[in-house]
Each structure stands twice: as structure tokens, then as C-alpha cells.
Amino acid sequence: MTQQNVVVSDTKSGVSLSVFPTASQKPPGGGYISIPRRRILKNLEINGGQRINAWVESMRASSPTHLKSTTPSLPEEHNSWILRHPSALDMFDQIIEASNGKQIVMFLDYDGTLSPIVEDPDRAFMSDSMRKTVRKVARCFPTAIVTGRCKDKVYNFVRLAELYYAGSHGMDIKGPTRSSKYNKDGKAETVLFQAASDFLPMIDEVYQQLVDKTKPTSGAMVENNKFCLSVHFRCVDEKKWSELARQVKSVLKDYPKLRLTQGRKVLEIRPTIKWDKGKALEFLLESLGLANCSDVFPVYIGDDRSDEDAFKKLKDRGQGFGILVSKFPKDTSASYSLQEPNEVMRFLQRLVEWKHVSLGARSRV
Numbered sequence: 435m436t437q438q439n440v441v442v443s444d445t446k447s448g449v450s451l452s453v454f455p456t457a458s459q460k461p462p463g464g465g466y467i468s469i470p471r472r473r474i475l476k477n478l479e480i481n482g483g484q485r486i487n488a489w490v491e492s493m494r495a496s497s498p499t500h501l502k503s504t505t506p507s508l509p510e511e512h513n514s515w516i517l518r519h520p521s522a523l524d525m526f527d528q529i530i531e532a533s534n535g536k537q538i539v540m541f542l543d544y545d546g547t548l549s550p551i552v553e554d555p556d557r558a559f560m561s562d563s564m565r566k567t568v569r570k571v572a573r574c575f576p577t578a579i580v581t582g583r584c585k586d587k588v589y590n591f592v593r594l595a596e597l598y599y600a601g602s603h604g605m606d607i608k609g610p611t612r613s614s615k616y617n618k619d620g621k622a623e624t625v626l627f628q629a630a631s632d633f634l635p636m637i638d639e640v641y642q643q644l645v646d647k648t649k650p651t652s653g654a655m656v657e658n659n660k661f662c663l664s665v666h667f668r669c670v671d672e673k674k675w676s677e678l679a680r681q682v683k684s685v686l687k688d689y690p691k692l693r694l695t696q697g698r699k700v701l702e703i704r705p706t707i708k709w710d711k712g713k714a715l716e717f718l719l720e721s722l723g724l725a726n727c728s729d730v731f732p733v734y735i736g737d738d739r740s741d742e743d744a745f746k747k748l749k750d751r752g753q754g755f756g757i758l759v760s761k762f763p764k765d766t767s768a769s770y771s772l773q774e775p776n777e778v779m780r781f782l783q784r785l786v787e788w789k790h791v792s793l794g795a796r797s798r799v
């Protein structure tokens with residue numbers, strides 16, 4: 435406790451008070467007020483119990499298999515969802531028609547979109563056929579991978595130098611290292627943008643604490659994604675989820691500058707900066723000189739909650755659309771759906787085939 439920051443929300447006044455033991459630990463843009471430590475601890479205890487239950491409920495809600503076993507989605511519910519979010523494969527011709535005369539730009543999430551979800555995050559490999567397909571896509575359209583993963587780690591999975599990569603939920607962006615027709619002067623390792631560099635020491639510190647704290651919970655795994663962290667609970671017995679939530683919370687309570695979000699059986703910890711996959715999408719469009727064009731058609735494919743920021747951004751811009759990869763009805767701002775990575779691959783293949791046919795037709799004119 436002595437080494438860390440503490441935040442207490444005063445629900446009556448709506449004011450958050452934070453304490454930093456030394457000036458050097460105060461992050462940029464501070465503005466914190468010192469209050470007696472005894473009062474802080476008392477407030478944390480009062481708020482603690484309720485929030486753990488909320489966390490566990492949320493962990494359950496984010497698990498589609500749990501949803502399936504307890505509240506099977508009724509056929510009518512599924513049908514009405516599919517009517518609102520039809521298959522991007524079934525709607526392929528309409529999608530192409532909507533993109534007519536516009537520059538398609540592809541944004542692809544990684545886990546659950548290009549690679550199937552597996553128990554061990556370090557073994558979430560992408561198939562060779564998916565890699566070949568993504569390579570072909572990148573020859574036809576500017577293409578970016580947008581992921582919660584550390585940028586270098588996802589690059590090791592994808593291994594295509596002609597792509598843009600936005601790692602750590604878009605907080606670490608890099609352009610292609612191999613030149614393509616969309617990046618004629620691609621230079622090795624050009625970092626385009628790092629939104630949260632100031633947070634690196636804090637993220638490393640919290641990573642170590644989370645590793646130590648969660649050690650007793652069998653199956654828990656902490657992943658360092660450079661500018662953010664993931665605490666995986668896919669292999670943790672559901673009876674131990676509240677124990678895990680308590681461990682994570684006991685670390686995070688001392689870091690008011692970090693926030694917690696959730697993905698598929700994963701707790702995600704990231705800086706409280708206004709940056710997400712939607713902002714990364716906008717940044718990449720700007721880098722491509724397409725942000726202010728009316729004739730750009732961005733397509734974002736993703737499977738998880740963090741992808742919703744990008745789907746929403748496209749809706750707000752009124753350009754292109756999002757495709758949610760899911761077998762289950764979910765609240766989403768995406769317009770279309772695909773069930774699994776294999777369907778994503780078929781959709782991408784059709785896009786490439788269409789592009790080749792349309793280029794061939796144009797060259798014959």
C-alpha cells in the first residue's frame with residue numbers, strides 16, 4: 435500500500451480522491467488531494483464486496499457458453515437477431531454494391547476473427563490458408579490488424595510485413611515494413627503512434643503484481659500486452675472466478691489511472707486514456723490520407739467487446755460497416771455477422787475474387 439496510488443470515490447459528492455505517496459509517483463496531469471489513509475481503507479472496504487459480485491456477474495455474462503447453457507437463445511430470438519445482423523456472406527452482393535466507386539479499407543481483429551479461440555493464448559495460431567488469404571486481401575486493399583494483443587506478438591502470429599498493425603487495443607500503431615502499392619515508401623519498423631507511452635512503467639509494475647497475486651488461482655494467466663494487460667480465466671474453474679476477481683481488484687484499487695474492461699473470458703486492464711480501437715481506425719484512415727474522403731469504405735471485422743468501439747465509429751461516420759464474428763446473438767453496433775474464422779476467410783476470399791474480376795473487367799474496357 436505504501437508504494438501505490440489509492441483512489442476513493444465519494445459517492446455523495448461524486449468526487450474521486452487519489453493519494454500519491456511521493457511526488458515522483460504522481461502521473462502527468464495530476465490534480466490529486468491527500469486524505470487520511472484510515473478513511474481511504476474504510477471506504478474501500480465498504481465498496482469492495484458489492485463490486486466483486488458485479489465483476490463475477492459480468493464475467494459470466496461475457497461467456498457465450500455460459501449463456502448457452504443457462505439461457506438458450508430461442509430460435510425466434512436468433513432469427514430476429516440474424517434479420518438485424520444478416521450474414522455478410524449472404525449479403526455479399528449488397529455489400530459490394532454499397533462500396534461501388536469507393537476505396538475499401540480492411541480492418542481485421544486477430545483472436546476469434548483470424549484465429550480460432552483456444553485455451554492457451556500463446557498457441558492461438560493462424561492457419562496457412564488464412565495467412566495466404568490475408569496476404570491477397572492486402573494486395574487488393576489497405577489492410578490493418580487491430581488487436582488487444584501486443585503488436586510484436588500478433589506480428590509473430592500473422593507474419594505479413596505488408597500490413598498495418600494496431601496492437602494493445604490500438605495504443606501501439608505501426609505501418610507496413612514492406613512497401614506495397616498503398617505504402618510505396620514503407621520503412622522498416624516505422625512506429626506511427628504510441629498513445630500511452632507514459633504508462634509503460636506502471637503497466638510493467640501491475641503485471642508483476644498480478645502475476646504474484648493470481649498465482650494461487652489454478653488456471654489463471656496474466657498476459658503482458660505492452661500497453662495493457664490481460665488476465666485470462668478461460669481455464670479457471672467458475673467457482674474460483676470471484677477469488678480471481680478479488681485478487682485483480684486488490685491490485686487495481688491502487689491504480690486509479692488504469693481501467694478494467696472485459697473480453698472473451700479475459701479481464702483487460704488498460705490506461706484510462708480516451709483511446710480505443712475506434713480511435714485507432716480513425717488514425718489509420720488519416721495516415722492513409724482517407725479520413726476526410728467521402729469515397730472511402732472501411733470494413734471492420736471483429737468478435738469481441740473491444741471491437742464495438744470500431745463498429746460504433748463506423749456507424750457514427752456513416753461509412754462502411756462492421757461485421758461481428760459470433761455464433762450467438764449479442765448486442766452490437768455491427769451491421770452484419772459471420773459465425774467463425776472459417777466464414778471470415780470465405781468472406782475475404784470472395785472480396786479478393788470480386789476485386790480480381792472487377793480489375794479484369796476494367797482492363798478489358
Ligand SMILES: O=P(O)(O)OC[C@H]1O[C@H](O[C@H]2O[C@H](CO)[C@@H](O)[C@H](O)[C@H]2O)[C@H](O)[C@@H](O)[C@@H]1O
Nearest residue numbers: 544545551552553555558581582664668698700
Ligand atoms: O482484440 P483481440 O485480438 O480479439 O484480443 C483480445 C484478447 O485476445 C486474446 O485472448 C482471447 O484469445 C485467446 C486465444 O484464443 C483465448 O485463450 C482467450 O480466452 C481470449 O480472450 C489475447 O490473449 C488477449 O490478450 C486479448 O486481450
